[in-house]
Amino acid sequence: MARTAGSIGTETAKRVLKEALSLFAHHGYAAVSTRQIAAACGLQVGALYNHFPTKQAILHALMATHLRELLEAVSNARLSNEPSAALEDFTRFHIRYHIGKPEEVFIAYMELRNLEPEPYAEVMKLRQEYERTLRGILREGQARDVFQIEDVPVTAMSIISMMTGVNTWFRYGGRLSATEIEEIYVNLVLSVVGLRKPATVQLEEIA
Amino acid sequence: MARTAGSIGTETAKRVLKEALSLFAHHGYAAVSTRQIAAACGLQVGALYNHFPTKQAILHALMATHLRELLEAVSNARLSNEPSAALEDFTRFHIRYHIGKPEEVFIAYMELRNLEPEPYAEVMKLRQEYERTLRGILREGQARDVFQIEDVPVTAMSIISMMTGVNTWFRYGGRLSATEIEEIYVNLVLSVVGLRKPATVQLEEIA
DNA sequence: GTCTATATGATGATAGAC
DNA sequence: GTCTATCATCATATAGAC
Numbered sequence: 001m002a003r004t005a006g007s008i009g010t011e012t013a014k015r016v017l018k019e020a021l022s023l024f025a026h027h028g029y030a031a032v033s034t035r036q037i038a039a040a041c042g043l044q045v046g047a048l049y050n051h052f053p054t055k056q057a058i059l060h061a062l063m064a065t066h067l068r069e070l071l072e073a074v075s076n077a078r079l080s081n082e083p084s085a086a087l088e089d090f091t092r093f094h095i096r097y098h099i100g101k102p103e104e105v106f107i108a109y110m111e112l113r114n115l116e117p118e119p120y121a122e123v124m125k126l127r128q129e130y131e132r133t134l135r136g137i138l139r140e141g142q143a144r145d146v147f148q149i150e151d152v153p154v155t156a157m158s159i160i161s162m163m164t165g166v167n168t169w170f171r172y173g174g175r176l177s178a179t180e181i182e183e184i185y186v187n188l189v190l191s192v193v194g195l196r197k198p199a200t201v202q203l204e205e206i207a
Numbered sequence: 208m209a210r211t212a213g214s215i216g217t218e219t220a221k222r223v224l225k226e227a228l229s230l231f232a233h234h235g236y237a238a239v240s241t242r243q244i245a246a247a248c249g250l251q252v253g254a255l256y257n258h259f260p261t262k263q264a265i266l267h268a269l270m271a272t273h274l275r276e277l278l279e280a281v282s283n284a285r286l287s288n289e290p291s292a293a294l295e296d297f298t299r300f301h302i303r304y305h306i307g308k309p310e311e312v313f314i315a316y317m318e319l320r321n322l323e324p325e326p327y328a329e330v331m332k333l334r335q336e337y338e339r340t341l342r343g344i345l346r347e348g349q350a351r352d353v354f355q356i357e358d359v360p361v362t363a364m365s366i367i368s369m370m371t372g373v374n375t376w377f378r379y380g381g382r383l384s385a386t387e388i389e390e391i392y393v394n395l396v397l398s399v400v401g402l403r404k405p406a407t408v409q410l411e412e413i414a
Numbered sequence: 415g416t417c418t419a420t421a422t423g424a425t426g427a428t429a430g431a432c
Numbered sequence: 433g434t435c436t437a438t439c440a441t442c443a444t445a446t447a448g449a450c
Contacts, residue, residue, distance in 0.1 A: 012415080028320060030237035034444065047416050049445070110317060113235060148403070154383070154391050161372025162365045169364050176361070184361050192398050196355070219433080241426060253428080254434045262426065 013051040015041050017065075020058045025103035029059050029111045059111055060119040066104040067126035073097060074133055083141030084195055090137055091189045094163045095182045102167050109164070131156060141193060148194030159189055220258040222248050224272075227265045232310035236266050236318045266318055267326040273311040274333035280304060281340055290348030291402055297344060298396045301370045302389045309374050316371070338363060348400060355401030366396055 019040035023032045034055050038045045052058045074097075079089040098105050108123070115123060135156045141147030149155050163185060170181060190196055226247035230239045241262050245252045259265045281304075286296040305312050315330075322330060342363045348354030356362050370392060377388060397403055 010415095026320070028235070028237055030235055031321065033442075035442090043415095044417060045444085046418080046446080050415055053445095055444070113233070114238070148398075150394055151383070151391050154388065155395065157372060157376055158369045158392070158395050161375070162369040165364060165368025165372075168368070176358070181361065184358050185365070187357055188362065188365050188399055191355075191401060192395055194398060194403065196401065217433095240424075242424085250433095251435060252426085253436080256427070257433055260427095 010051065012041070012043075012047075016043075016048065016051055016058065017062060021062055021103050021107065024059065024062070024111065025106050029107075029114045056114065056116065056119075059107070059114060060123070062104070063108050063111070063115070063123050064119070064126065066101070066108050067123060067130070070097065071126060071130055074130065079133075079137070083137055083144055083146050084190065084193075086137045087141065087147075087189060087193065088186050090134060091159075091163065091186050092182055094160075095166060095185050096178070098164060098167055099170055099178050099181070102170075105164065105167050131160060134159060138193065146195070155192065159192055162188065162192075217258065219248070219250075219254075223250075223255065223258055223265065224269060228269055228310050228314065231266065231269070231318065232313050236314075236321045263321065263323065263326075266314070266321060267330070269311070270315050270318070270322070270330050271326070271333065273308070273315050274330060274337070277304065278333060278337055281337065286340075286344070290344055290351055290353050291397065291400075293344045294348065294354075294396060294400065295393050297341060298366075298370065298393050299389055301367075302373060302392050303385070305371060305374055306377055306385050306388070309377075312371065312374050338367060341366060345400065353402070362399065366399055369395065369399075 016037060020032070020037050023036055023040060034048055035045050037055075037058070038048045041048075052061070074090075074093055077089060077093045079093075080086045108127075112120060112123065135152055138147060138149055138152045138156055142149045142152060166181060166185070170178075172178070176184075187196060223244060227239070227244050230243055230247060241255055242252050244262075244265070245255045248255075259268070281297075281300055284296060284300045286293045286300075315334075319327060319330065342359055345354060345356055345359045345363055349356045349359060373388060373392070377385075379385070383391075394403060
């Protein structure tokens with residue numbers, strides 16, 4: 001069957017998702033034809049429809065799977081109970097996860113408008129569930145007076161935009177390693193809530 | 208002629224750009240047909256080609272015009288010479304400009320991959336020119352020891368991602384007005400470089 | 415499950431009349 | 433400058449043989 005986004009069974013279906021992921025990320029969903037996807041899998045067009053009822057079902061499966069895996073991963077990340085440590089944990093998790101899955105992230109952000117209302121609503125719900133994790137951390141830190149936050153929802157969206165932005169410029173083999181970027185972003189994000197990790201480079205420079 | 212991005216003369220050409228802007232922003236470049244654009248202008252397809260040689264030329268004109276206007280506007284914004292004031296000026300400018308032109312911004316970020324190498328390179332150059340303005344401010348503030356910045360390029364991209372992110376969630380008539388959002392973002396951006404506007408809400412809360 | 419063949423319609427772009 | 437008509441190609445999706 002392999003019709004639902006949650007359970008993709010067969011090897012061929014997995015292959016289709018893998019190739020479609022790459023093609024959609026590079027050229028955009030609307031610009032990729034089912035023939036291209038089939039060819040990349042070593043199939044003819046007709047065979048594709050044994051695994052997915054429509055082209056859009058492939059897109060939906062990619063997005064929903066990505067977001068579900070993201071939610072599962074952040075749930076497994078076991079963030080600290082202390083707000084500033086939790087925010088650091090969340091930042092490291094987000095940067096690492098997003099740098100590791102640039103194509104999935106790109107599609108999940110760029111191809112939303114190609115979804116029909118129903119799958120769109122489902123995907124948006126998953127996204128908001130992830131954003132809620134961050135808002136929870138921010139609210140907790142605000143309540144305990146360890147964060148300086150003017151507006152929690154806006155700050156949460158800002159932090160997410162800031163962090164997800166790495167995917168627009170980061171390339172392996174560039175000036176900075178993924179680990180270095182992670183460290184920089186921890187400082188950037190903590191700064192946003194009025195904190196700053198003590199005893200790092202920029203403090204030494206000032207002293 | 209109206210073939211080059213810089214100079215679009217006739218009324219009809221302007222109309223085409225206006226309608227294409229809206230259609231591309233809503234459905235995506237690849238998903239919009241030339242017939243749709245023509246119909247929105249009250250034309251037949253053939254007439255479109257009196258004004259633009261290809262569909263992609265319309266996209267290119269939209270992106271290049273937007274970025275050129277953005278550069279002109281930021282140049283006219285007369286940013287302060289003092290780094291922290293300049294950063295505040297830049298933030299206010301960026302938020303205001305981007306909230307005011309959501310469709311242009313959306314297209315300029317989302318449809319880059321639909322450009323051929325040459326127009327792509329031109330558009331990227333314009334984008335980088337804008338980013339350079341912010342990097343200049345950050346470097347100046349770093350040199351004068353008023354900003355705490357670990358890495359100027361990464362911080363610049365973070366700030367731009369953060370600010371441009373408003374366009375993904377801001378809607379007129381929502382909880383916050385454009386002015387309120389501008390104020391919040393000034394604080395967020397100054398926080399990123401280790402500053403915070405004095406005597407605002409969150410300081411009173413702490414006291 | 416995959417193939418070939420095909421239905422049905424839309425696509426970007428052009429030609430030539432007015 | 434716009435129209436109508438058309439080209440050649442491509443699209444998604446389906447049917448039926450193997």
